[in-house]
Amino acid sequence: MTPEERTAAPPAPRKRSPRAGTWAVGGRGVPLPLLLPALLGLAFLLVPLLALLVRAPWSGLPEQLTSAGVWQALRLSLICATAATAVSLVIGVPLAWVLARVEFPGRGLVRALVTLPLVLPPVVGGVALLMALGRNGIVGRWLDSWFGVTLPFTTAGVVLAEAFVAMPFLVISVEGTLRAADRRFEEAAATLGASRFTAFRRVTLPLIAPGIAAGAVLAWARALGEFGATITFAGNFPGRTQTMPLAVYLALQSDPEAAIALSLVLLTVSVAVLAGLRDRWMTAS
Amino acid sequence: MTRMAGVGAAALLTLSACSSSGDSSAADPASSGSGSASAGQLSGTVTVFAAASLTESFTTLGEEFEKAHPGTKVTFNFGGSDSLAAGINSGAPADVFAAASTKTMKLVTDEGAASGEPVTFVRNQLEIATLPGNPDKIASLKDLAGPDLKVVLCDKEVPCGAATQKVLDATGLKVTPVSYEQDVKGALTKVELKEADASLVYKTDVHAAGDKVEGVEFPEAAEAVNDYPIALLKDAPNAAAAKAFIALVRSDTGRKVLSEAGFLTP
Incomplete structure (x- = not known):
């Protein structure tokens, strides 16, 4: 908040919070050409969610939600999204560190490639995973013949598909935090004799923890909602690879009310988790 | 593809003479009065809503149709029969509906959106x-x-x-x-x-x-076995050309193209 804005805000709303203060000033706080599109944007994002609540089959809801299939799908979704986030943390944070701290030729290109799954249609990601890790894929065929491991149609396949789509969110978030972090702390650690790895572990990691947390939440949320790559790579089998988004999509084919009920569950879980991690989220951004 | 088109073009010469009088009246009993619509008079766009599984064969037939009736254009909307039926019922401007099941066709006939009785033109299994x-x-x-x-x-x-x-x-x-x-x-x-x-x-x-x-x-x-019914739609903007297209689908040429795609004739 700039000093100019502070003076513009009348004293009364300023007592509540700085944000509320600017809101109250019609003329100088929020110009109309910005306010109107902003409100439209807000409505655009919230009205569909509201519609879900309005059209929800509330009377039949307990019945819809107590079916074993719903909990099976929800449980699988939560397990897989969490596992995918764990995988992303284990390999994504080191990747972010390398991208932020190590000078090497083609770094910009590598960074762009890492973010590719963000813009790739998830179904394409799923096909790409099949080409790489499928039973007949360039890596997968060796996994099959050496270890007898086939990943498609397994829960592990769901985790991989979700991690593939979600990890870039984590890498971008962590890398951004690393770049913004003060490097003098690491340099100080180095002058005191710490190895680069020790400095990473004892200095850098605690320093960027909020960024990691924010990235992990983003990745988790993305993994939870993942549909295209999952159904393409891991297929759809109740209890094994059928996550909530898959259950929602298939329910929609014949029973829209069930689909809405399932969507509500997913919405509730997402809101609960994002709300629970709100404070960490705010400090990071 | 070229081979198919060649065969079709030859067959079409005989087809266009008899299409509007014979076959289309079965598809649509109300069409008897318009039996005079000959190949030369047809014009404009025919909009066909068809099941996704018909994509290859109907695209071929659409090309044949345009060739046989210069000045016409066949545009397709291929998709899941359910969503096509929903589109038609909510007023999408279409002339012809070809569904992949009698159940989905019934969604349209129940709403009174079809003109006459739908006829089964192919089957799939x-x-x-x-x-x-x-x-x-x-x-x-x-x-x-x-x-x-x-x-x-x-x-x-x-x-x-x-x-x-x-x-x-x-x-x-x-x-x-x-x-x-x-x-x-x-x-x-x-x-x-x-x-x-x-x-x-x-x-x-x-x-x-x-x-x-x-x-x-x-x-x-x-x-x-899935029956594929086809019907002229009540609010068809170009009913005359639509009837001729349905006739083509049900003609020997149509059967040939469809059976080459793996469909069974009813």
């Missing part, structure tokens, strides 16, 4: 799709129950899955797939990519996949 060369030696539906076989089936919520369920119920066979796919193309792709050993898809899908999969017919498929 399930076939086993397996890897090229059939390495697992799948010869019958029974073989899909084998424990070492990776089978994918359509989810029972989608039409091909409903047909699969019907066949399995009728035979009392229990097949445990590795995945219930969200549509028939998903089930086919898993075999094309060699991720699954076999799946149950429509005959036309096996045909469209060319040599990437091998089809195995099985007699139990007769338990779940």
Whole structure:
């Protein structure tokens, strides 16, 4: 908040919070050409969610939600999204560190490639995973013949598909935090004799923890909602690879009310988790 | 494709003479008065809403139609029959509806959106799709129950899955797939990519996949044969040309193109 804005805000709303203060000033706080599109944007994002609540089959809801299939799908979704986030943390944070701290030729290109799954249609990601890790894929065929491991149609396949789509969110978030972090702390650690790895572990990691947390939440949320790559790579089998988004999509084919009920569950879980991690989220951004 | 078009063009010469008088009256009893609409008078755009499985064959027939009736244009909206029916019922401007099941056609006729009775012009049934060369030696539906076989089936919520369920119920066979796919193309792709050993898809899908999969017919498929009805729509903006297109679909040329795509004639 700039000093100019502070003076513009009348004293009364300023007592509540700085944000509320600017809101109250019609003329100088929020110009109309910005306010109107902003409100439209807000409505655009919230009205569909509201519609879900309005059209929800509330009377039949307990019945819809107590079916074993719903909990099976929800449980699988939560397990897989969490596992995918764990995988992303284990390999994504080191990747972010390398991208932020190590000078090497083609770094910009590598960074762009890492973010590719963000813009790739998830179904394409799923096909790409099949080409790489499928039973007949360039890596997968060796996994099959050496270890007898086939990943498609397994829960592990769901985790991989979700991690593939979600990890870039984590890498971008962590890398951004690393770049913004003060490097003098690491340099100080180095002058005191710490190895680069020790400095990473004892200095850098605690320093960027909020960024990691924010990235992990983003990745988790993305993994939870993942549909295209999952159904393409891991297929759809109740209890094994059928996550909530898959259950929602298939329910929609014949029973829209069930689909809405399932969507509500997913919405509730997402809101609960994002709300629970709100404070960490705010400090990071 | 060129071969097909050549045959079609020749057949069309004979077709255009008899199309509007013979076949179309069966499709639409109300059309008797417009039997005089000859090839030369047709013009404008015919909008055809057709089931996704008709994509290849109807595109060919559309080209034939445009060739036989210069000045006309056939535009297609291919998609799931359910959503097409919903579109028509909510007022989408279409002339012809060709559905992949009588159930979806009924959605339109129940709303009174069709003109006359729909007629079944082709049928489709399930076939086993397996890897090229059939390495697992799948010869019958029974073989899909084998424990070492990776089978994918359509989810029972989608039409091909409903047909699969019907066949399995009728035979009392229990097949445990590795995945219930969200549509028939998903089930086919898993075999094309060699991720699954076999799946149950429509005959036309096996045909469209060319040599990437091998089809195995099985007699139990007769338990779940899909009828494809076609109808002129009540609010058709270009009814005359639409009737001529329906006639083409039901003509010998149409049958030929459709059966080459793997459809069964009714």
